[in-house]
Each structure stands twice: as C-alpha cells, then as structure tokens.
Amino acid sequence: MQDGALIVYKQKMLLVGPAVGGTAGSAVWETGDGVTWAQLTATGGFTSSIAPRVLVVGDDIFHLGCLPPSGGVNNSIYKSTDGGTTWALVTATPAYQSGFDRNAFSACVFLVKMWVM
Numbered sequence: 571m572q573d574g575a576l577i578v579y580k581q582k583m584l585l586v587g588p589a590v591g592g593t594a595g596s597a598v599w600e601t602g603d604g605v606t607w608a609q610l611t612a613t614g615g616f617t618s619s620i621a622p623r624v625l626v627v628g629d630d631i632f633h634l635g636c637l638p639p640s641g642g643v644n645n646s647i648y649k650s651t652d653g654g655t656t657w658a659l660v661t662a663t664p665a666y667q668s669g670f671d672r673n674a675f676s677a678c679v680f681l682v683k684m685w686v687m
Contacts, residue, residue, distance in 0.1 A: 575624035579631060584654050586624045586633060587614065598654040615657035616648035623677040625684055632684065633657065634677055 574588030574595075585599040585607070596614040601607045616622075616633045623634040630651055635644030645664055648657040677686045 573621050575622050577624050577626055577631070579626050579653060586654060587616070587619060587622045600654065610653070610655045614654070617644050617646050619644050623675070625677055625679050627679055627682060627684060634686065
C-alpha cells in the first residue's frame with residue numbers, strides 16, 4: 571500500500587485511500603496499535619486519488635481529492651461523520667478551484683478550520 575493519507579482519529583490511526591498494486595483506491599483501514607489493521611470499508615465512496623489530503627476537524631473527517639488515476643485534477647471534497655466508514659460529497663466545485671494547482675498543495679487544521687494552501 572502507498573499514497574494514502576495517514577491520520578489520527580479518536581486514538582486510532584486511519585489509512586485513507588491507499589494505492590494497492592499501483593492502483594489508487596478508496597479503502598479505509600484503521601489500527602489501534604500500529605500492528606493489527608482492520609479494513610473499515612473497501613470503497614469509501616470518495617473518488618480515488620493519488621496522494622489525497624485528509625483532515626480531521628472536530629468529529630468529522632474530510633477527504634480533499636488531488637490527482638485521479640485517470641489524470642487531470644479532482645476538486646471534490648468528501649466528509650465522513652462516522653469515523654471513515656461512509657463518506658458523502660460536500661462539493662465537487664470548491665470556491666478555491668479556479669487556477670488552483672491541486673497537484674501541489676498543503677492542507678492543515680488550525681483553530682478548528684481547514685486551511686488549504
């Protein structure tokens with residue numbers, strides 16, 4: 571597995587959207603000890619992306635698409651309210667998308683807000 575986003579959520583590590591065998595995926599895995607991993611879902615419902623950005627804001631998890639395996643860009647933002655098992659589309663056209671290079675960006679949470687740069 572590679573290219574997924576590793577986050578901490580409620581005392582567990584989640585690996586979101588890892589590539590398996592060179593193919594971008596939308597699975598979500600979790601571990602409480604870093605050794606034993608369990609798959610929460612095989613298909614998270616978000617668009618597969620290479621090197622997605624995933625952020626925890628409060629009790630919610632956000633998936634910011636980056637590069638779809640087919641090329642181009644993926645501007646979609648998805649949200650999970652149940653720890654990563656199910657995902658719902660927030661928007662496919664965020665306000666910042668015009669002229670924004672989704673190939674090279676950073677994202678973080680500061681003061682309970684998402685910052686995308």
